[in-house]
Amino acid sequence: MKNTRVNVAIRVRPLLKAEIDRGETSTELLSVNRKNNTISLQASHSGKVDKSYTFDKVISSEATQQEVYDELGIQEYVKQVIDGYHATIFAYGQTGSGKTFTMEGYNYSNGGNSKNGPKAQIQDGDNIGIVPRVISSIFSQAEDTSKQTGYSYRIYCSFLQLYQEKILDLLNPNHSKKAAFQGPGLKLRWNKLDIFTVENLYNFECKSPEELIKYYHSGINNKIMSTHNLNNASSRSHCVFTITCECINPAKPDNVVVSKLQLVDLAGSERANQTGVKDQMAKESIDINKSLFTLRQVITALTDAKSKDYIPYRESKLTCLLRQSLGGNSYSLMISCLTPNDKFCDENKSTLNYASRASCISNRPIKNDDPKTKLVDSLKKQIKILNEELIKANRHILDLSIVKGQQGTFFGSEKIKKQFKEESQMLLTSNGFNPMSESKLTVKNEDILPPLSNLTTPEKSIKIRTHTDQFYDEGDDQHFPTHHPSPKMKNLKSSEIMKQETGRKKSTAMNAEMSKKIEEAKEAAFERIMHSANIVKEVLQRNMSLSEDIVKNHQIVDELNQNVYQLQRENEDLRERLEILETITGKDSSSLMKKIRGMTRTDEDPEDTRETEEKPQEDVKEYDEKEIMVLLTNSDDFMVKNKQSVINALYRLSKDKQILSKRIENMEKAKIKKSHMKLRMTNNNFYNPNGVPDEKGKYKATLDEGVDDVEPIRSILNEDELDFNNKYIPPQVRKGNKLKLAKHTSMKDKRSYPYQKRASEANHSAKSEIKIAHSFNYASKFRRTRESFLENESSENRKILVQNDSSRRYKPGKQGVVEERKERLNYSSGPHNHNLTATSAMNFDQNMLYNPSRLKKSPYEIMGYDQPNVVQGRKGKLPSHSKKFRSKKKF
Numbered sequence: 001m002k003n004t005r006v007n008v009a010i011r012v013r014p015l016l017k018a019e020i021d022r023g024e025t026s027t028e029l030l031s032v033n034r035k036n037n038t039i040s041l042q043a044s045h046s047g048k049v050d051k052s053y054t055f056d057k058v059i060s061s062e063a064t065q066q067e068v069y070d071e072l073g074i075q076e077y078v079k080q081v082i083d084g085y086h087a088t089i090f091a092y093g094q095t096g097s098g099k100t101f102t103m104e105g106y107n108y109s110n111g112g113n114s115k116n117g118p119k120a121q122i123q124d125g126d127n128i129g130i131v132p133r134v135i136s137s138i139f140s141q142a143e144d145t146s147k148q149t150g151y152s153y154r155i156y157c158s159f160l161q162l163y164q165e166k167i168l169d170l171l172n173p174n175h176s177k178k179a180a181f182q183g184p185g186l187k188l189r190w191n192k193l194d195i196f197t198v199e200n201l202y203n204f205e206c207k208s209p210e211e212l213i214k215y216y217h218s219g220i221n222n223k224i225m226s227t228h229n230l231n232n233a234s235s236r237s238h239c240v241f242t243i244t245c246e247c248i249n250p251a252k253p254d255n256v257v258v259s260k261l262q263l264v265d266l267a268g269s270e271r272a273n274q275t276g277v278k279d280q281m282a283k284e285s286i287d288i289n290k291s292l293f294t295l296r297q298v299i300t301a302l303t304d305a306k307s308k309d310y311i312p313y314r315e316s317k318l319t320c321l322l323r324q325s326l327g328g329n330s331y332s333l334m335i336s337c338l339t340p341n342d343k344f345c346d347e348n349k350s351t352l353n354y355a356s357r358a359s360c361i362s363n364r365p366i367k368n369d370d371p372k373t374k375l376v377d378s379l380k381k382q383i384k385i386l387n388e389e390l391i392k393a394n395r396h397i398l399d400l401s402i403v404k405g406q407q408g409t410f411f412g413s414e415k416i417k418k419q420f421k422e423e424s425q426m427l428l429t430s431n432g433f434n435p436m437s438e439s440k441l442t443v444k445n446e447d448i449l450p451p452l453s454n455l456t457t458p459e460k461s462i463k464i465r466t467h468t469d470q471f472y473d474e475g476d477d478q479h480f481p482t483h484h485p486s487p488k489m490k491n492l493k494s495s496e497i498m499k500q501e502t503g504r505k506k507s508t509a510m511n512a513e514m515s516k517k518i519e520e521a522k523e524a525a526f527e528r529i530m531h532s533a534n535i536v537k538e539v540l541q542r543n544m545s546l547s548e549d550i551v552k553n554h555q556i557v558d559e560l561n562q563n564v565y566q567l568q569r570e571n572e573d574l575r576e577r578l579e580i581l582e583t584i585t586g587k588d589s590s591s592l593m594k595k596i597r598g599m600t601r602t603d604e605d606p607e608d609t610r611e612t613e614e615k616p617q618e619d620v621k622e623y624d625e626k627e628i629m630v631l632l633t634n635s636d637d638f639m640v641k642n643k644q645s646v647i648n649a650l651y652r653l654s655k656d657k658q659i660l661s662k663r664i665e666n667m668e669k670a671k672i673k674k675s676h677m678k679l680r681m682t683n684n685n686f687y688n689p690n691g692v693p694d695e696k697g698k699y700k701a702t703l704d705e706g707v708d709d710v711e712p713i714r715s716i717l718n719e720d721e722l723d724f725n726n727k728y729i730p731p732q733v734r735k736g737n738k739l740k741l742a743k744h745t746s747m748k749d750k751r752s753y754p755y756q757k758r759a760s761e762a763n764h765s766a767k768s769e770i771k772i773a774h775s776f777n778y779a780s781k782f783r784r785t786r787e788s789f790l791e792n793e794s795s796e797n798r799k800i801l802v803q804n805d806s807s808r809r810y811k812p813g814k815q816g817v818v819e820e821r822k823e824r825l826n827y828s829s830g831p832h833n834h835n836l837t838a839t840s841a842m843n844f845d846q847n848m849l850y851n852p853s854r855l856k857k858s859p860y861e862i863m864g865y866d867q868p869n870v871v872q873g874r875k876g877k878l879p880s881h882s883k884k885f886r887s888k889k890k891f
């Protein structure tokens, strides 16, 4: 198994005729060097190179489809699949950048009344893209390999689209019906190895390229396309065409190798203000952006050493489907498409950044052998190792048997036993033993010596002699007849014995002297060695301390790089969150973006900075959005506050939006009932964003039961910003600041309890009153937020938005001047009535929200968190709305 990177190629499309007609330009913002495979991005119109990137392949706009196919080495990927490996080719980039053109290459009709939008005009020719070329190539490659190896191949195909997080089968006719879009779609299952498979997906066997391409074309016709400002035929779903290849070896018919080639055409990221999409298409756009956001998170996590432990594959079905392609066992190629249009410099930069990150992802392709065959192979390997061990053991027994002069008992297969017996017989005969005297040689611990076969010949002979001498001294006549001393010794005369004795003494003395000298020499040598070893040790120690220093320095550099990288990531995160904000609110955040860019840019683009400085600061206390701006512009710790304030703003906006829609609904009902406007408030209006119930357990309603506020901004929240109920946790609470949490809880209790007590005494549904008050709070808060939005809207939009706001009972004005205060609803209230007059509600509203000093001190405001103020008043009384009372009252 070898590691391989995800290969990344860049393709820049030419400027389209429609773009030229609109007067859009491509003023070398992207300069492509096809030779070096580099692409540089120039800082807007300044001519300065902003950043230069190098990829595996960079293809400029004039390249033909055939050149793209050849230069990207698509044939190689097909070959890997034939050889039994998985491969993935996917196109990535913003909308209209040429992904579908690269993968399919067909022209699209102009949509019209067609059910699924523009239709592909299937044609053959030079313009066909990667998939049709792969289809014709895979069969020919399979045939060639089959001729060489004798293997046979079976080819299958499946085609799915991921539309609004639903998997739909493009080859299943039922899935192209409208009902299918409303259904749950196909299920995604995964196994222990985290391999995801789509349940019940049609998989057709194809005998020829014609059959395969027929299925591909029928799938293309079923996919959902639409027209928007940036693309006449824009994919509204991510499409995955999978070619499965089964390879059968006739010698091992049970071993079927199954490999897959995934060809993915992703939908492009898009901005609502550029594409001009509305209604259903706007929803599609949010889903596309969400899944691409997760894809980018996966790419980031795979290349970030810190977050490698958790890769968020499961957060989107798209990333589940690409699990094996990114950080998995597949050969992968990412084709990042760019548009040369100057307008999309930021989008191109983002694409290039993620492409360059993706090129650092490493995959581990493995051959997809049949699991049974894999097991058999591994068992065979084990048997081989065990046989080798057995041979070693037998050799050991053989050596011992020679030493003892006996035939040993050998182990293993008959063949091995026979081989060793013959060898041992030969050796015993050559050493003068009787090979026939076979005995059971028991191997004791002390017998286990290093195998003699491993030693060189002289050593071997010495060893054998040592053992034989040992037996000789013991006088083992029977087994060592040729070496037995007794007969010779008996025949020696005494003088000869004497001579031998003297000679032996002399030689012993000489030997002793020699051994003394040797010992001395040894000691001297040892000292010298020790001295040298000490020097080496010192040098090594010095080296070690030096290398430690180097490692430390590297760590410091790494940390610094990490910090820089982190800042860049946060900056990009912010941009993306703003995009999502823009998609949610339908509002152009480009002015905000400009400011942020102005903030982060220090040395360049003085124009932007000036613009930020010149814009007068407005009353920050009055408007939430301006509060954010102040945070953004004045903060030292820019990134942290910036992120938090954007989250707060998103959070408030999403809440306000939902509350407003509820409010509108209620008001509509009220209108119908004319004289008896009963505001039946359900628990839904009442919520406790921190999920902390009061001590009486009265405030059980949580975000989950009430408005599901987190969902629209969920994708931009980090794990640690949500509690186990998936609720957003404000930073102060998250940090475990118990004091603040306690204060926050007790204040809420103080304010709520007397009111409830009073309500129960009066047999009055305080709850519903509180809820109404909340509802009004929301409405007016929304109004304030809306006012700030309206300021930036064109007069036309402003008019429409104001008209649409059916809950607009208060005219815009500073510090809550209620102009329609006189309005009384024809509706009675009393202690036994479960409802509350609109006047009372207005009073709550006025009292609680339009007193700026109170607002300023609200704990929720201090915490940067938008909690509706719980009704506050004197015990047992409804809070007064008189000016006098209002001015006295304080938190």
Ligand SMILES: Nc1ncnc2c1ncn2[C@@H]1O[C@H](COP(=O)(O)OP(=O)(O)OP(=O)(O)O)[C@@H](O)[C@H]1O
Residues within 6 Å of the ligand: 012, 013, 014, 016, 061, 093, 094, 095, 096, 097, 098, 099, 100, 101, 102, 231, 233, 234, 235, 236, 266, 267, 268, 269, 337
């Ligand atoms: N290399 C190219 N040469 C000529 N025309 C191209 C090239 N690339 C793209 N185009 C044209 O640009 C337009 C947009 O391309 P395409 O539909 O492939 O974009 P896309 O990235 O798939 O967009 P979306 O994400 O919205 O589906 C099409 O009209 C296509 O024909």
